[in-house]
Amino acid sequence: MPLWFFPALVGILAAASLLAGIWLLLHPRDVAAVFARHSSSELTRGPGKRRASDGAVWTAIIVFNAGWIGALVVWLFVMGGDANLVTDASL
Numbered sequence: 001m002p003l004w005f006f007p008a009l010v011g012i013l014a015a016a017s018l019l020a021g022i023w024l025l026l027h028p029r030d031v032a033a034v035f036a037r038h039s040s041s042e043l044t045r046g047p048g049k050r051r052a053s054d055g056a057v058w059t060a061i062i063v064f065n066a067g068w069i070g071a072l073v074v075w076l077f078v079m080g081g082d083a084n085l086v087t088d089a090s091l
Contacts, residue, residue, distance in 0.1 A: 001086050006078050010071045017067025020060045027052050
């Protein structure tokens with residue numbers, strides 16, 4: 001693998017997590033509506049029209065968590081020295 005592969009992979013995973021996190025922050029009513037059905041009515045959706053589907057909210061939550069967990073795993077793989085065996089640093 002080229003030398004730039006692991007930093008690029010961490011960057012892609014971090015960008016995906018950032019975009020999903022921003023989407024979740026912009027749709028708090030939809031996130032509350034997804035979790036309100038599973039609790040004892042502690043969370044209620046505010047007034048206004050609901051725009052995002054439950055599938056979109058769950059997809060954003062999964063992408064957010066997979067992004068930061070994947071970036072952490074790649075970082076640990078690189079910092080542990082295991083990436084040295086598969087990286088070709090020659091010019």
